[in-house]
Amino acid sequence: PANKKLLILPGDGIGPEVVRETRRIIEWLERRRAITFEIEEGLVGGIALDTTGSACPDETVEAAKAADAVLFGSVGGPKWDSLPFDKRPELGILRLRKDLGLFANLRPAVVLDPLLDASALKHDLVRGLNIMIVRETTSGVYFGEPRGVTTGADGKRTGVDTQLYHEDEIARVARVAFELARQRRNKVTSVDKANVMQSGRLWRAVVGEVHKAEFADVELEHMYADNCAMQLASRPKQFDVILADNLFGDVLSDLAAALTGSLGMLPSATLGEVQPTGKRHALYEPIHGSAPDIAGKGIANPSAQILSFAMLLKISFGMEEEAVLIEQAIEKVLAGGLRTADIMAPGMARIGTSVMGEAVLREL
Amino acid sequence: PANKKLLILPGDGIGPEVVRETRRIIEWLERRRAITFEIEEGLVGGIALDTTGSACPDETVEAAKAADAVLFGSVGGPKWDSLPFDKRPELGILRLRKDLGLFANLRPAVVLDPLLDASALKHDLVRGLNIMIVRETTSGVYFGEPRGVTTGADGKRTGVDTQLYHEDEIARVARVAFELARQRRNKVTSVDKANVMQSGRLWRAVVGEVHKAEFADVELEHMYADNCAMQLASRPKQFDVILADNLFGDVLSDLAAALTGSLGMLPSATLGEVQPTGKRHALYEPIHGSAPDIAGKGIANPSAQILSFAMLLKISFGMEEEAVLIEQAIEKVLAGGLRTADIMAPGMARIGTSVMGEAVLREL
Ligand SMILES: CC(C)[C@H](C(=O)O)[C@@H](O)C(=O)O
Ligand SMILES: CC(C)[C@H](C(=O)O)[C@@H](O)C(=O)O
Numbered sequence: 246p247a248n249k250k251l252l253i254l255p256g257d258g259i260g261p262e263v264v265r266e267t268r269r270i271i272e273w274l275e276r277r278r279a280i281t282f283e284i285e286e287g288l289v290g291g292i293a294l295d296t297t298g299s300a301c302p303d304e305t306v307e308a309a310k311a312a313d314a315v316l317f318g319s320v321g322g323p324k325w326d327s328l329p330f331d332k333r334p335e336l337g338i339l340r341l342r343k344d345l346g347l348f349a350n351l352r353p354a355v356v357l358d359p360l361l362d363a364s365a366l367k368h369d370l371v372r373g374l375n376i377m378i379v380r381e382t383t384s385g386v387y388f389g390e391p392r393g394v395t396t397g398a399d400g401k402r403t404g405v406d407t408q409l410y411h412e413d414e415i416a417r418v419a420r421v422a423f424e425l426a427r428q429r430r431n432k433v434t435s436v437d438k439a440n441v442m443q444s445g446r447l448w449r450a451v452v453g454e455v456h457k458a459e460f461a462d463v464e465l466e467h468m469y470a471d472n473c474a475m476q477l478a479s480r481p482k483q484f485d486v487i488l489a490d491n492l493f494g495d496v497l498s499d500l501a502a503a504l505t506g507s508l509g510m511l512p513s514a515t516l517g518e519v520q521p522t523g524k525r526h527a528l529y530e531p532i533h534g535s536a537p538d539i540a541g542k543g544i545a546n547p548s549a550q551i552l553s554f555a556m557l558l559k560i561s562f563g564m565e566e567e568a569v570l571i572e573q574a575i576e577k578v579l580a581g582g583l584r585t586a587d588i589m590a591p592g593m594a595r596i597g598t599s600v601m602g603e604a605v606l607r608e609l
Numbered sequence: 610p611a612n613k614k615l616l617i618l619p620g621d622g623i624g625p626e627v628v629r630e631t632r633r634i635i636e637w638l639e640r641r642r643a644i645t646f647e648i649e650e651g652l653v654g655g656i657a658l659d660t661t662g663s664a665c666p667d668e669t670v671e672a673a674k675a676a677d678a679v680l681f682g683s684v685g686g687p688k689w690d691s692l693p694f695d696k697r698p699e700l701g702i703l704r705l706r707k708d709l710g711l712f713a714n715l716r717p718a719v720v721l722d723p724l725l726d727a728s729a730l731k732h733d734l735v736r737g738l739n740i741m742i743v744r745e746t747t748s749g750v751y752f753g754e755p756r757g758v759t760t761g762a763d764g765k766r767t768g769v770d771t772q773l774y775h776e777d778e779i780a781r782v783a784r785v786a787f788e789l790a791r792q793r794r795n796k797v798t799s800v801d802k803a804n805v806m807q808s809g810r811l812w813r814a815v816v817g818e819v820h821k822a823e824f825a826d827v828e829l830e831h832m833y834a835d836n837c838a839m840q841l842a843s844r845p846k847q848f849d850v851i852l853a854d855n856l857f858g859d860v861l862s863d864l865a866a867a868l869t870g871s872l873g874m875l876p877s878a879t880l881g882e883v884q885p886t887g888k889r890h891a892l893y894e895p896i897h898g899s900a901p902d903i904a905g906k907g908i909a910n911p912s913a914q915i916l917s918f919a920m921l922l923k924i925s926f927g928m929e930e931e932a933v934l935i936e937q938a939i940e941k942v943l944a945g946g947l948r949t950a951d952i953m954a955p956g957m958a959r960i961g962t963s964v965m966g967e968a969v970l971r972e973l
Contacts, residue, residue, distance in 0.1 A: 321804075335804045365843045366729050386750075386772060392807045401776050404811030408750060408770040438856070440685075440699045443756045447768030471859045475867035478842060479729045492802070495835045496860060503839035 249562055250283045252312035254305065256290040257334060258535025259545035259598075260318025266547035266602030267316065267554050273609055274567060285312070289337035290320025290535075300333060301340040309345055310526070314561035316554055317341075317530035322537040338530070342382045345526040347515040348414065349421040350380040350494065351556075352532060354481075354501035354511065359579040362590045363506030371481060376501055377429065378487045379422040380494025382515055384414045385444070387491045410444045410490065415451040417518065422488035423460035432464040432485040436473045436493050448490060470497070477501055498532070508533045509546030509587040510575075512553035514560055527561045529553040539586075543597045546585035548575050551605060574608035613926055614647045616676035618669065620654040621698060622899025623909035623962075624682025630911035630966030631680065631918050637973055638931060649676070653701040654684025654899075664697060665704040673709055674890070678925035680918055681705075681894035686901040702894075706746045709890040711879040712778065713785040714744040714858065715920075716896060718845075718865035718875065723943040726954050727870030735845060740865055741793065742851045743786040744858025746879055748778045749808070751855045774808045774854065779815040781882065786852035787824035796828040796849035800837045800857050812854060834861070841865055862896070872897045873910030873951040874939075876917035878924055891925045893917040903950075907961045910949035912939050915969060938972035 253268075255261040274280045287305045294300045300320070309315050320334040341347065356364060356374040364371045389407030396402050419435070426433045435452045437445035449467050456465045468476070470493045476483060477500055489497055502511050511533070517526035531549030539545055551571060559568040583604050584593040596604070617632070619625040638644045651669045658664045664684070673679050684698040705711065720728060720738040728735045753771030760766050783799070790797045799816045801809035813831050820829045832840070834857045840847060841864055853861055866875050875897070881890035895913030903909055915935060923932040947968050948957040960968070 330807070330810055333804055339805070365731060365734050367731060370729050387805055389769075394807050394811050402811055402815075403776070404774050404806075404808035405753075406772040406806045406808050408772060410768050412766045412768075438859070440697055441703070441751055442768075442770045443694070443758050444768035444770050446694055447758050447766055451766075471863040474838070474860045474864040475872075478864050478867040479870065492856075493860075495802070496838045496857075499835040500838040500842055500864065503842040506843065508839075 248283050248313075249281065250312045251285070252308050252315045253284060253286045254289040254315060254317045255286070256318040256320040256337065256535065257292055257322050258319055258537045258540040260290075260320070260535055262540070262543065262545050262598050263531065263547040263550035264316070264318045266598060266605075267550045269602050269606055270551055270554060270571060270609070273606055278567065280564075280567070289317070289341070290334040291322055291325040293337060294325060294328070294332060294334060300336040306340065306344050309341055309528070313524070314557050315341070315528040316557060317528050318550065319531065319533065319535040321535045322540070339387065341528060342515060343388060345528070346383060346517040347526060347528055348381060348383040348517065349418050350382040350498075350513060350515045351425070352378040352380060352498040352502065352511070352513045354378065354498070354505050356505045357507070357510070357576060357579065359576070360505070360507045360510065360588055363588050364504060365506060366481070366504055371504065374481055374505065376481065376484045376487060377425055378489065378494060378498040378501055379418060379425065380498055381414065381418040381490050382494070384410055385491035408442065408444050408492070410447060412447060412451045415448055416455050419452045419455045419488060420459070421516070422486050423456065423463050426463045426486040427460075430485040431462070432466070434466045434468050434473065434484055434487050436468055436470050436487060436489040436497065438470050439467070440469060444490070452488065473497060474500060477504060502532045507588050508549070509585060510548045510552065512549050512556050514553070514556045516560070525561070527557070529557040543599065544586045545598050546587050547598050547602050548585075551575065551602075570609060571605070574605045577608045578604045612647050612677075613645065614676045615649070616672050616679045617648060617650045618653040618679060618681045619650070620682040620684045620701065620899065621656055621686050622683055622901045622904040624654075624684070624899055626904070626907065626909050626962050627895065627911040627914035628680070628682045630962060630969075631914045633966050633970055634915055634918060634935060634973070637970055642931065644928075644931070653681070653705070654698040655686055655689045657701060658689060658692070658696060658698060664700040670704065670708050673705055673892070677888070678921050679705070679892040680921060681892050682914065683895065683897065683899040685899045686904070703751065705892060706879060707752060709892070710747060710881040711890060711892055712745060712747040712881065713782050714746040714862075714877060714879045715789070716742040716744065716862040716866065716875070716877045718742065718862070718869050720869045721871070721874070721940060721943065723940070724869070724871045724874065724952055727952050728868060729870060730845070730868055735868065738845055738869065740845065740848045740851060741789055742853065742858060742862040742865055743782060743789065744862055745778065745782040745854050746858070748774055749855035772806065772808050772856070774811060776811060776815045779812050780819050783816045783819045783852060784823070785880070786850050787820065787827050790827045790850040791824075794849040795826070796830070798830045798832050798837065798848055798851050800832055800834050800851060800853040800861065802834050803831070804833060808854070816852065837861060838864060841868060866896045871952050872913070873949060874912045874916065876913050876920050878917070878920045880924070889925070891921070893921040907963065908950045909962050910951050911962050911966050912949075915939065915966075934973060935969070938969045941972045942968040
């Protein structure tokens with residue numbers, strides 16, 4: 246888009262700290278590469294709750310809809326843990342996904358050579374690991390109705406959630422996975438519990454149909470979710486693209502991220518449908534959460550947030566060149582031996598959030 | 610119990626092969642330690658489907674109810690993969706859990722020193738690992754109604770499952786976890802997605818209430834399921850007992866098992882409530898499935914099945930001494946350098962199913 250409208254939502258915990266370093270990268274792009282962004286900042290999560298009474302105020306949703314892309318920090322923290330269910334800071338991200346129709350969450354799990362030691366797995370099992378998890382994020386048990394906790398005549402409570410998938414919801418996210426696979430190693434592993442769940446049975450059928458009709462050139466494999474967790478933890482390199490529903494995708498993408506050992510390095514994108522106007526809603530956020538235990542200490546790793554911005558440049562603004570510049574700058578900083586606390590290793594130099602941002606800028 | 614009624618259900622795939630070696634151990638107990646079991650064999654899974662038209666015939670359920678303990682092999686295989694949903698071999702185990710009220714699935718994830726190399730994780734992260742996963746197995750999304758795939762007026766399909774938990778179902782499995790923790794390292798990590806799911810919110814509340822009222826001496830920690838997957842894959846030794854619902858327990862217990870690298874070594878027990886008569890239904894099965902790829906080749910590791918029988922002796926028959934004898938015999942075989950294919954390592958001697966059974970007998 247010509248004007249590149251960007252909505253930035255720092256949120257809670259380390260969100261504002263890592264977003265701050267990302268803004269320095271944005272300023273560099275404006276200054277050195279004469280790219281102009283139209284930037285707005287908004288409220289989301291606990292801070293939005295404190296200020297406006299809602300974790301995702303209408304203004305934020307409107308601003309997100311008007312923007313060409315949203316850069317999201319993280320939400321939540323102990324301060325809001327005891328609030329009622331409808332006041333959760335998490336509603337910040339959940340409502341944005343739902344209201345903007347952000348159905349395809351792309352989560353790369355990548356092991357960079359300089360960070361091989363950070364993985365809990367043996368070197369040869371993760372060297373060069375590069376998995377892309379495609380997770381459905383607007384449906385399933387996260388949103389299905391009925392849901393709630395009710396109290397019976399005997400005073401006993403029952404908790405209910407509904408896992409519901411419509412075939413179109415499955416087909417559209419499957420297409421995203423197959424398309425990505427074509428640009429990668431041409432293999433999709435679709436995850437479900439088709440041996441237990443009815444929605445899983447439909448999931449498997451629809452993915453198979455989309456594959457047959459539109460992507461027969463891509464290798465497709467179906468795997469039960471429990472087995473997928475096992476395979477990830479023992480032979481992760483067998484995977485290229487993993488396709489999963491909202492709940493399995495949540496757990497498996499965090500698992501895959503943890504296997505890399507460098508959560509502080511992993512970005513994500515969540516995409517909507519391409520609209521008739523060509524516009525496509527998109528939100529970019531680091532995989533790590535708000536990390537309240539280290540918030541405010543200036544030690545968080547800003548790389549995942551900066552790399553989320555690089556994903557934004559690539560996917561939403563078609564600025565592949567600038568994205569690659571940023572990615573390479575981060576790799577060079579690592580190769581030079583600088584490490585934030587989360588990826589610290591013997592013999593390396595430990596640095597904080599802003600020195601890391603500084604170092605990336607210097608490499609740029 | 611005086612007469613020790615045992616129902617053995619070999620099932621499909623490698624089930625019959627690993628059960629065969631376990632029967633040799635049983636014969637040894639009868640011969641050498643003058644213990645008499647009243648043994649019956651029954652049909653379950655694909656073989657039951659082929660023979661009787663049902664994956665879990667009524668006779669099997671009746672025999673299981675009449676028995677003091679059930680020793681289960683495994684079910685499923687490609688032969689039955691294309692059958693309709695109500696003909697799945699998996700119904701074999703699902704119906705037994707439901708009809709016998711087997712609500713507490715105990716899955717140890719243990720790393721034995723001689724098998725340290727089998728783990729994908731670095732040695733110091735898993736040396737001495739000993740986690741117990743307590744999974745709820747009679748409720749949740751596995752059984753909640755409504756469930757099904759329906760076709761709308763537009764010809765489009767929708768798949769629905771219901772995740773439903775009643776507070777008593779949560780409380781009783783929580784008690785099992787807390788009681789186990791007291792005999793171990795006194796810590797329970799309860800897993801949910803209370804930030805997203807209503808049933809998860811109830812889960813967290815009820816586990817907290819049971820803790821406060823009855824087990825305040827045990828350390829209790831709540832953890833989101835995605836974070837738990839992450840923590841398992843990076844710092845597994847932080848856990849003692851993990852308590853989870855049916856679906857999260859399925860995925861997380863397989864993950865924990867995979868981390869040990871020796872799936873072929875891991876047993877499990879699934880327990881019902883203690884009835885007024887003192888009787889308690891119980892089923893014992895290896896964690897590994899039917900492994901159709903190696904079925905019939907005589908190379909499966911019978912240890913998990915034999916160790917499941919040891920768990921049976923301990924929990925259902927109070928025969929701690931015999932159980933320990935069997936466990937030690939297996940450890941000695943490993944220490945002696947014998948390995949089945951699944952746990953093979955350089956410098957060890959590769960053996961098949963029956964030689965492994967033989968070796969255990971010799972150590973006994
Ligand atoms: C914060 C939470 C609601 C969210 C989710 O479960 O989707 C998070 O875990 C994620 O994966 O983005
Ligand atoms: C076979 C299948 C139905 C079963 C389950 O999902 O419970 C299995 O994965 C298990 O964990 O025992």
